[in-house]
Amino acid sequence: MKNNKIRKLFKNPVVKAIGTQKLIAFLALISLYVIFGMINPAFRTYSTLVNIFDASYYIGLMAIGVTFAITSDGIDLSIGTVLTCSALVSGCLVTKYNVPIAFGLIICILIGALFGLLNGLMISYMKLPPFIATLGSMMLSKGLGSIFTKAQSITWPQATAEQGWFRCIFKINQNDILIPTGFILLMIMAVLASVLLNKTRPGRYILALGSNSEAARLSGVNVAKWKTLAYVISGTMAGIAGLAYASIYSTILPGGGGGFELDAIAGVVIGGTSMSGGYGTISGTLIGVFIMSILKTGLPFIGLQTHYQQAATGIVLVFAVFMDVLNRRKKN
Amino acid sequence: MKKKLLSVLLTAAMAAVMLAGCGSNDKTAATGEPAETVTESKAEAPEGETAEDAQLGKIYLVSKGFQHQFWQAVLQGAQEAAAEYGVEIDFQGPDTESDIAQQVNMFNNALNNNPPAIGLAALDTEACLEGITKAQSAGIPIVGFDSGVPGAPEGAIVANASTDNYAAGELAAEETYKLIKETIASAASPVRIGVMNQDATSESITARGSGFVDRIKALIEADGKTVSVEGHDKWVDKADGADVIIDVAVPAQVTAELSSIDAQNLLNKADTICIYASNQHSGEGLVNGDANLGKLGKDIVGIAFDSGALIKSAVKDGRLAGAVTQDPLQIGYKTVELCVKATKGETVSDVDTGCQWYTADNMEDPKIAPNLYD
Numbered sequence: 001m002k003n004n005k006i007r008k009l010f011k012n013p014v015v016k017a018i019g020t021q022k023l024i025a026f027l028a029l030i031s032l033y034v035i036f037g038m039i040n041p042a043f044r045t046y047s048t049l050v051n052i053f054d055a056s057y058y059i060g061l062m063a064i065g066v067t068f069a070i071t072s073d074g075i076d077l078s079i080g081t082v083l084t085c086s087a088l089v090s091g092c093l094v095t096k097y098n099v100p101i102a103f104g105l106i107i108c109i110l111i112g113a114l115f116g117l118l119n120g121l122m123i124s125y126m127k128l129p130p131f132i133a134t135l136g137s138m139m140l141s142k143g144l145g146s147i148f149t150k151a152q153s154i155t156w157p158q159a160t161a162e163q164g165w166f167r168c169i170f171k172i173n174q175n176d177i178l179i180p181t182g183f184i185l186l187m188i189m190a191v192l193a194s195v196l197l198n199k200t201r202p203g204r205y206i207l208a209l210g211s212n213s214e215a216a217r218l219s220g221v222n223v224a225k226w227k228t229l230a231y232v233i234s235g236t237m238a239g240i241a242g243l244a245y246a247s248i249y250s251t252i253l254p255g256g257g258g259g260f261e262l263d264a265i266a267g268v269v270i271g272g273t274s275m276s277g278g279y280g281t282i283s284g285t286l287i288g289v290f291i292m293s294i295l296k297t298g299l300p301f302i303g304l305q306t307h308y309q310q311a312a313t314g315i316v317l318v319f320a321v322f323m324d325v326l327n328r329r330k331k332n
Numbered sequence: 333m334k335k336k337l338l339s340v341l342l343t344a345a346m347a348a349v350m351l352a353g354c355g356s357n358d359k360t361a362a363t364g365e366p367a368e369t370v371t372e373s374k375a376e377a378p379e380g381e382t383a384e385d386a387q388l389g390k391i392y393l394v395s396k397g398f399q400h401q402f403w404q405a406v407l408q409g410a411q412e413a414a415a416e417y418g419v420e421i422d423f424q425g426p427d428t429e430s431d432i433a434q435q436v437n438m439f440n441n442a443l444n445n446n447p448p449a450i451g452l453a454a455l456d457t458e459a460c461l462e463g464i465t466k467a468q469s470a471g472i473p474i475v476g477f478d479s480g481v482p483g484a485p486e487g488a489i490v491a492n493a494s495t496d497n498y499a500a501g502e503l504a505a506e507e508t509y510k511l512i513k514e515t516i517a518s519a520a521s522p523v524r525i526g527v528m529n530q531d532a533t534s535e536s537i538t539a540r541g542s543g544f545v546d547r548i549k550a551l552i553e554a555d556g557k558t559v560s561v562e563g564h565d566k567w568v569d570k571a572d573g574a575d576v577i578i579d580v581a582v583p584a585q586v587t588a589e590l591s592s593i594d595a596q597n598l599l600n601k602a603d604t605i606c607i608y609a610s611n612q613h614s615g616e617g618l619v620n621g622d623a624n625l626g627k628l629g630k631d632i633v634g635i636a637f638d639s640g641a642l643i644k645s646a647v648k649d650g651r652l653a654g655a656v657t658q659d660p661l662q663i664g665y666k667t668v669e670l671c672v673k674a675t676k677g678e679t680v681s682d683v684d685t686g687c688q689w690y691t692a693d694n695m696e697d698p699k700i701a702p703n704l705y706d
Contacts, residue, residue, distance in 0.1 A: 042600050050624040051596055055589060151398040151425070155641050171623075178624060249588040249620055250642055253399040255427025256587060300597035307584045 021272040021323050022284040028316075029291050036298040043301045046178070050171070053180040056293035057170055057244035058083065060186050062264035063271075063285045064193045065237025070268055071197065072230040073210040073277025074123060074130035077261050078115060078138035079238040084257030085145035086111040087242035091154035091252055094163065101163040108246075109239040115141055116235020120228030138261070146254040153253050156246040170247040182244060186286070189240070193233075194282040206230050211278025266313055267292055270320040291316065388419050391671045392442035393451035393664075394435060395425040396479065396534065400612045401640050402660050405705045406478070409664025410451075417672045429530065429586045429613070432456045439463045443472065449671035452489075453478040456533045464488050473674035477667040479536040491680040493666035495658040497536045500637075500687040501543020504608060504656045507689050508544075508635050509551045511653055512606050516557055516576060519605075526598035526607035527580045528614040530591065532566045540610040540637065541567060545578055552576050577603070586613060588620065595621025604632055612638035615655065619646045628652065639704040647692055654691035657703045662686075 037044040062079045069076040090108035093099040099107070115137055122133035157163040159173065167173075170182035197203035205226040209216040217223045246252060269275060270291055271284030295316070296309045393410060395403055407423050414421045424442070426434035432455045440463045442450055450467065452474055454460050464481065467474055468488040474481065476492040516523060525548065529541040545567050549559045552575075560574035561567050567580045581598060583590035595618045598607050607628075609615040615636030619628070628634040629651040636643050636655040646652040662685040670680050690700045 042602065047624045047626075048596075048600065054624065055593070146427075152404060153399045153401065155401075158641070158645055160645070173623060176626075248623075249592065251588060251616060253428065253588070255397070255399060255431065296593065297596070300593065301600070305581075305584070310584065 019272055019281065019284065020327060021320070022281060022287065024323065025271055025284060025287045025291065025320065029287055029294065032291065032294050032298065036294065036301055040301040043298060048297065048301075050178055050180045052290075052293050052297045053183050054171065054248045055297055056289055057182045057186060057248065058241040059260065059263050059267060059292070060286060060289040061189060061237050061241035061244055062260065063267040063289050064189055064282055065234040065241075066261070066264050067193070067268050067273055067280045067282055067285045068197065068206060068230040069130070069134075069234040070265070070273055070275060071210045071277060071280030072206050072227050073213065074227070074230070075134060075265070075275075076119060076231060076234045077131065077134040078119060078141055079234060079241070079264060080257040080260030080262075081138045081142040081145070082112055082115045082235055082238040082257075083242045083245060083260060084252060084254070085115070085141040085242075086239040087156075087246045087252045088145040088154050088254060089148050090242070091156050091246060092149045095154060095157070101157065101166055105166055105243060108242050109236060112239020112242065113232055113236040115238070116232040117228070119235060120231035123231060124224035124227040138258075142257065149254060151254050153251050155251045158250070166243065167247045170244055182247070189237075190282050190286055196233075197280055197282060202226055202229055207278060207280065210280075263292060263313075264289075266317050269324075270317060272320075272324065274324060275321075288320070388672070388675060389448050390420045390422050390445070391449050391451070391668065391675075392445070392447050393421055393423045393477070393667060394439050394442060395423065395451075395453045395477075396435070396455055397425040397427065397429045397431070399428065400638075401705050402612050402638050402658075405660035405703075406664035406667075409661035409666075410668045411664075412661075413665040413668035413672075417668065419668070419672055421668060426455070429455060429534070432459050432533075436460055436463065440466075443467055443470070446470070447472060448675040449473045449475060451475045451477050451667045451671055452481050453536075454481045454534070455479075455531075457481050457483045457535075461485075473671070475667055475670045475674060475680075477663055479534045482535040490674050491670045492682045493663055493670055493685060494536070494683075495663070495687050496684045497539035498543040499684075500656050500658065501540040501545075501610070502547040503687060503689055504540070504610075504635055504637070505544045505547035505551065507654060507656075508606060508608060508633065509548055511633050513555070515605050516552060517555065519575065522573075522575055522577055522603055524577045524579055524598075524601055524604045526595075526601075526604055527563075527567075527578060528591065528594055528598070528607065528609040528618060529564075529580065529582050530586050530611055530613045532564060532582050537610055538566065541580065544608055544610070545580070549578065579604075583617075588613075588617065591617025592621040596625070599625050599627050599632060606633040606635070608635045610637050612636075612640050612643065615643045615646075615652070616640065619643065619651065622651065639706075641706050644695070644704055644706070647690065647695065650692060654689055656687050657690055657700065658687050659685040659703050660705065661703070 066076045066079055086108045089111055090104045094101055094104035119134055119137050122128045123130050159167045172179040172181055205221050208221060209223045209226060213223055267289035268285045271281060271288030273280045292313055295312050299309045410421055410423060424438050435455050436459050439460055443463055443466060450472060464484050473490040474488055476489045478494050480492040480494050481489050527541055529537050531537055545561055552559050557575040558571060559576045560571040561569040561578045563580035564582050581594040583594050591614055598604055599622055607618055609618045618634055619642055622628040634652040636652050639657055643655060647655055666683045673680050688700055694700055
């Protein structure tokens with residue numbers, strides 16, 4: 001009896017429209033927040049919420065970008081170090097070579113886009129497997145960033161400095177006013193990405209070639225061009241994520257960035273995007289990223305140090321993918 | 333035929349690149365590690381250089397990394413000494429201060445070049461042990477700097493050029509206690525002092541942590557209050573129902589986000605009255621972590637170490653009550669000096685490069701200002 005009721009729930013059109021895995025992820029997100037808030041009232045404050053947001057901007061932006069790469073039946077391992085490289089190089093130009101900050105912001109995004117283009121060309125035209133190609137560009141960007149700044153770290157201008165206005169894009173924090181503007185930016189990016197993926201021709205082509213590359217090619221889709229676009233988007237978002245990181249944490253370390261891509265990919269997978277390509281959900285990605293952010297920020301509130309967060313994310317990830325596997329098995 | 337031709341061409345290209353790399357002696361050689369960076373400093377030998385000095389081989393200095401500007405100041409001091417003594421130095425460091433394996437590789441590679449002397453700031457002495465013993469048997473003197481090489485076998489390290497980190501931690505404790513004495517004395521319920529250490533393995537960090545914890549515990553107990561030390565297995569002295577809790581936080585890895593979260597965690601606890609950060613990285617983590625909460629300088633006293641643009645501005649505007657600065661220029665300078673002396677067979681001994689307490693009031697002092705790098 002109970003089985004039938006549950007089956008009926010899954011067949012409910014609203015649930016189907018949202019997507020079962022995404023719904024479960026969303027409910028998990030809300031429950032985590034409520035549970036942490038109940039265990040420790042200090043968690044429920046506005047400033048903690050802003051802390052959670054702060055920690056999620058750079059991962060969220062990267063995750064939105066890499067959703068495109070994963071949807072095209074590929075992967076992008078370079079986003080973490082591309083984030084660091086773009087932020088390092090543009091930050092160095094601003095602080096050491098007196099380039100105006102406005103140009104610095106644009107250059108940061110451009111560097112990300114360039115690495116994305118490199119990835120796209122390697123994967124689409126040189127036919128390198130995505131894992132290998134992006135592994136190569138990951139190491140390349142890590143080295144180039146260090147070489148450009150001579151292995152020195154770069155500290156972006158403070159909020160109070162003349163060039164510090166760029167921080168307002170992600171957070172306004174003056175005279176007791178605290179507004180997480182980065183959240184608005186993240187939402188705008190998410191909406192744009194979602195529309196691009198689901199409602200425009202390039203997006204639908206990426207979905208098609210991710211689902212069945214050969215069929216797409218035979219249907220006349222220029223697979224190489226659209227696959228390259230997926231990686232350009234991934235790289236560009238990594239560049240924007242570099243700005244987010246610089247705005248919140250100020251200092252970019254040359255050795256940093258390694259590992260960020262795994263956080264982003266974990267967010268994407270928890271949110272419901274399939275690793276085998278053909279299906280991508282931006283809203284799911286954001287939910288996955290926020291789940292990880294809440295775990296990262298909230299576990300210390302209930303007495304567990306950050307190492308527990310890493311273990312917890314691993315468990316959540318495996319669970320989420322298992323749900324996806326079950327879902328697909330049911331469909332077949 | 334085509335495939336064979338292609339593979340022959342590729343092999344030839346690889347060989348050509350390798351030969352080109354080996355051929356250039358005075359250019360920085362790219363090693364196998366991806367992001368390893370090596371800074372070479374060719375000394376401007378002054379006129380009338382003696383033949384012996386010019387023949388001294390390259391001295392390698394393996395530091396904990398380049399990331400924080402602190403090390404740039406050390407490098408600057410080392411370069412000054414290299415120019416004065418007419419020697420060549422090679423200042424290296426791993427990507428991050430968590431990359432112990434990378435540092436061990438660098439150290440071993442340096443040894444393979446048979447240098448006259450090596451400077452080492454070990455991320456973890458145990459990991460470098462094999463190289464250290466090798467250096468000792470080959471007769472290559474090792475000069476420790478900054479963290480030095482604590483626990484190394486007898487005689488392997490000929491001298492150290494560093495801050496007495498334990499004393500520096502004690503200095504921080506004494507200045508901090510002056511600021512929180514009243515709060516502790518008049519507190520009705522237990523209060524908390526946070527201690528942020530970026531790791532629990534390198535000498536400089538652990539000594540500064542222990543120096544602070546031991547000294548402030550002694551000061552608090554001298555005034556009749558009880559203390560409990562908890563939070564990390566390395567600094568543990570739990571006592572139930574204590575008046576003051578010293579809470580030590582060490583992040584899983586040395587990254588900005590994790591340190592920021594450690595800081596937020598301490599800042600959010602209702603009973604925290606003071607937080608001490610034992611180096612530039614933790615200090616910046618503390619200031620970043622407070623960005624949204626705004627408690628530093630108001631409800632919570634913040635103490636940091638070293639400088640850098642972020643910490644300096646926080647000290648200036650009062651978010652941080654003060655910080656302890658080392659003398660990175662001297663650390664670099666003395667290290668090279670000790671290396672040169674050791675190579676010439678002179679007796680060398682440890683040099684304490686000293687530390688000073690600075691606040692918004694004395695930051696501009698001529699004795700303190702030169703140490704406050706950006």
